[in-house]
Amino acid sequence: MNDWHVSLFVASLLAGAAPLVLAAMGETVTEKAGIINLSLDGTILLAAMAAFVTALETQSLLLGFGAGAATGAFMAAVVAFMSLHLRQSQVAVGFVLTLMTKDLAYFLGNNYARLPGPQVPMIPVPLLKDLPLLGPSLFQHTAVTYVSVLCIGLTWVFLYRTRFGLILRAVGENPGAAFARGIHAPRVQFLYTVVGGLLVGLAGAAFSLSVKPGWGRPQGAEGIGWIALALVIFGGWHPLKVALGAYLFALLQMLGITLQGLWPSIPSQVFQTAPFPLMIFTLAFMHLAERPEMERWAAARPWVGRVVRFLKARAPRALGRPVLPEQHP
Amino acid sequence: MKPQSFRQTLQHLFWTLALALGLSSAVVALSGASPWDAYRHILFGSLGSWQKLAQVFRVWIPLTLCSLGLLYTFQIGLWNIGAEGQVVLGAVGATAMVRWFNGAPPELVLPAALLGAGLCGGFWALGAGLLKTRAGVNEIFAGLGLNFVATGLLLWLIFGPWKQPGIASMSGTETFPEAYWFPGLAGWAVSPYALGATLAFMGLTAWILKTTRLGLALKAIGRNPQASYLLGLSPWRWMLLAMLVAGGLAGLAGAYQALAVYHRLIPNISSQYGYLALLVVMLADERWQPIPVICFFFAALNVGSIQLPMMLRMDSSLAGVIQGSLVLSALAVQGLTSKRRNTS
Numbered sequence: 322m323n324d325w326h327v328s329l330f331v332a333s334l335l336a337g338a339a340p341l342v343l344a345a346m347g348e349t350v351t352e353k354a355g356i357i358n359l360s361l362d363g364t365i366l367l368a369a370m371a372a373f374v375t376a377l378e379t380q381s382l383l384l385g386f387g388a389g390a391a392t393g394a395f396m397a398a399v400v401a402f403m404s405l406h407l408r409q410s411q412v413a414v415g416f417v418l419t420l421m422t423k424d425l426a427y428f429l430g431n432n433y434a435r436l437p438g439p440q441v442p443m444i445p446v447p448l449l450k451d452l453p454l455l456g457p458s459l460f461q462h463t464a465v466t467y468v469s470v471l472c473i474g475l476t477w478v479f480l481y482r483t484r485f486g487l488i489l490r491a492v493g494e495n496p497g498a499a500f501a502r503g504i505h506a507p508r509v510q511f512l513y514t515v516v517g518g519l520l521v522g523l524a525g526a527a528f529s530l531s532v533k534p535g536w537g538r539p540q541g542a543e544g545i546g547w548i549a550l551a552l553v554i555f556g557g558w559h560p561l562k563v564a565l566g567a568y569l570f571a572l573l574q575m576l577g578i579t580l581q582g583l584w585p586s587i588p589s590q591v592f593q594t595a596p597f598p599l600m601i602f603t604l605a606f607m608h609l610a611e612r613p614e615m616e617r618w619a620a621a622r623p624w625v626g627r628v629v630r631f632l633k634a635r636a637p638r639a640l641g642r643p644v645l646p647e648q649h650p
Numbered sequence: 651m652k653p654q655s656f657r658q659t660l661q662h663l664f665w666t667l668a669l670a671l672g673l674s675s676a677v678v679a680l681s682g683a684s685p686w687d688a689y690r691h692i693l694f695g696s697l698g699s700w701q702k703l704a705q706v707f708r709v710w711i712p713l714t715l716c717s718l719g720l721l722y723t724f725q726i727g728l729w730n731i732g733a734e735g736q737v738v739l740g741a742v743g744a745t746a747m748v749r750w751f752n753g754a755p756p757e758l759v760l761p762a763a764l765l766g767a768g769l770c771g772g773f774w775a776l777g778a779g780l781l782k783t784r785a786g787v788n789e790i791f792a793g794l795g796l797n798f799v800a801t802g803l804l805l806w807l808i809f810g811p812w813k814q815p816g817i818a819s820m821s822g823t824e825t826f827p828e829a830y831w832f833p834g835l836a837g838w839a840v841s842p843y844a845l846g847a848t849l850a851f852m853g854l855t856a857w858i859l860k861t862t863r864l865g866l867a868l869k870a871i872g873r874n875p876q877a878s879y880l881l882g883l884s885p886w887r888w889m890l891l892a893m894l895v896a897g898g899l900a901g902l903a904g905a906y907q908a909l910a911v912y913h914r915l916i917p918n919i920s921s922q923y924g925y926l927a928l929l930v931v932m933l934a935d936e937r938w939q940p941i942p943v944i945c946f947f948f949a950a951l952n953v954g955s956i957q958l959p960m961m962l963r964m965d966s967s968l969a970g971v972i973q974g975s976l977v978l979s980a981l982a983v984q985g986l987t988s989k990r991r992n993t994s
Binding site for chain 1: 682
């Protein structure tokens with residue numbers, strides 16, 4: 322592979338993974354606060370539709386992204402409201418929403434299928450774009466790609482280096498203790514579910530306005546929400562590892578396209594299922610590694626220990642079990 | 651919190667329907683069409699003639715089978731989101747039997763196909779169950795992952811080893827020989843045998859859940875796994891059994907899709923009935939009694955909405971929007987009532 326190939330490969334990897342990174346960061350923030358937003362898959366599609374239609378009608382990309390983000394935030398608010406205030410199961414509400422918003426997107430977007438619409442332009446960074454190898458791969462992207470990469474760092478800094486991030490994690494780990502310190506846990510959980518939903522909505526907008534521009538059935542964003550949910554687990558609720566997973570997945574997808582050239586009789590969807598067995602395997606591996614007999618076996622093999630230590634993660638303790646406002650006087 | 655009296659149940663029902671109707675009408679109005687027209691076309695498109703009614707029952711059968719299966723897993727507190735993949739595996743199992751025993755008398759092949767479908771669906775579900783009980787993988791992610799794997803397997807079979815001679819296409823495998831189609835009765839558009847079998851499974855499920863040790867164990871473990879463990883029940887074993895039964899029934903639904911509806915394997919063989927059944931059971935509040943009614947209503951929505959693209963140039967996904975808003979409304983009403991009861 323020559324230089325040109327390598328930079329093209331890296332460039333399309335970064336660009337292709339952008340929406341997935343945004344969605345996965347959003348869900349990481351939500352889950353760190355102790356709430357599972359299972360509605361991702363449908364929400365992304367609905368946000369993609371809303372963003373495309375808004376951008377087309379107003380001819381404004383900014384409004385398009387705003388509409389996508391608002392859609393994601395609204396759906397997340399529904400999940401948070403139903404679970405925090407109406408005490409319904411997050412999993413149930415999220416699951417219904419994911420099926421419903423998907424159909425809603427197809428229904429409302431019906432009249433906008435296959436229309437040409439606005440598209441996010443490339444913004445090469447001056448000077449840096451002329452660097453050999455690095456320039457074409459890192460500095461000739463759409464704003465969406467830059468934002469997605471930036472988002473990884475910002476999420477990490479926010480979660481681990483700010484006071485607000487500390488409060489968020491405290492609520493997700495131990496709402497009772499957070500309450501003792503004077504933190505209104507349900508309010509924090511509501512806020513970060515909505516913030517996470519906002520990022521998920523941006524991911525949808527990134528799809529229909531940049532990565533797979535346009536609207537139709539199928540749009541091309543189907544299934545991504547489930548993958549983002551899986552990545553949060555795969556990455557052990559740590560933004561950097563989650564992002565790594567997202568790029569790994571994008572790599573698998575691109576390899577899938579290459580492999581399809583080798584076996585043209587196998588449809589591309591078969592390769593796209595690859596991340597799911599990988600996720601199951603990782604989860605099982607993490608669990609089994611905690612058994613004493615496995616620990617003894619791994620002790621003789623240092624590389625196993627290294628893999629285990631890297632993958633080792635524990636879900637936020639209060640995940641899926643929200644504190645209810647009534648518990649706060 | 652469950653409603654306490656008949657009057658409360660009626661009140662729940664009324665507010666749920668009102669909220670869902672409001673939500674769906676708002677969505678239709680937002681798309682610029684008349685909600686009245688949409689509902690009229692769905693109604694006449696599903697119940698307007700005997701032929702259409704038969705279509706509704708063709709959807710009712712697999713949907714009811716899946717929903718009945720999910721009752722077992724819901725009772726024990728498992729989220730069997732993998733029902734969709736279990737339907738696919740059932741269809742694959744049935745097709746495999748038809749292909750392997752091609753040439754044998756139908757009296758032999760059809761039972762083998764049904765058995766194969768039940769076992770394939772059941773073992774696929776057992777996989778998710780084992781991942782949960784032995785390897786600590788949450789059943790939602792195990793089931794979901796296996797759904798995607800099942801779809802991958804299905805597409806690989808259709809485009810690979812089981813492709814039509816010469817061409818491989820999204821239209822599916824070759825049509826089965828007519829002798830191996832699921833038998834019907836002359837003059838009946840939907841197989842009365844399948845209908846009868848579904849009703850029998852419903853009765854069996856009601857009986858099992860109400861009177862047998864299995865039903866009691868499922869309920870006890872679902873309510874409190876730790877207490878039931880101390881009382882000598884082994885939650886894991888019962889969970890695996892519940893998964894096996896749920897997967898078996900979903901597998902039979904898949905067999906019905908392959909043997910009676912499409913007479914071949916197609917990429918969309920499951921028609922999302924596995925996911926839809928999860929909504930049915932949630933709406934039924936995990937009881938068996940409302941399931942046949944809800945399944946009928948959902949099936950009518952699915953069949954009736956096929957008219958929408960032709961008559962009103964709407965997308966047929968309106969059916970899904972109505973089904974979703976019903977369940978969402980039911981959850982909201984349930985939450986609101988228990989909240990009011992607590993504060994008053």
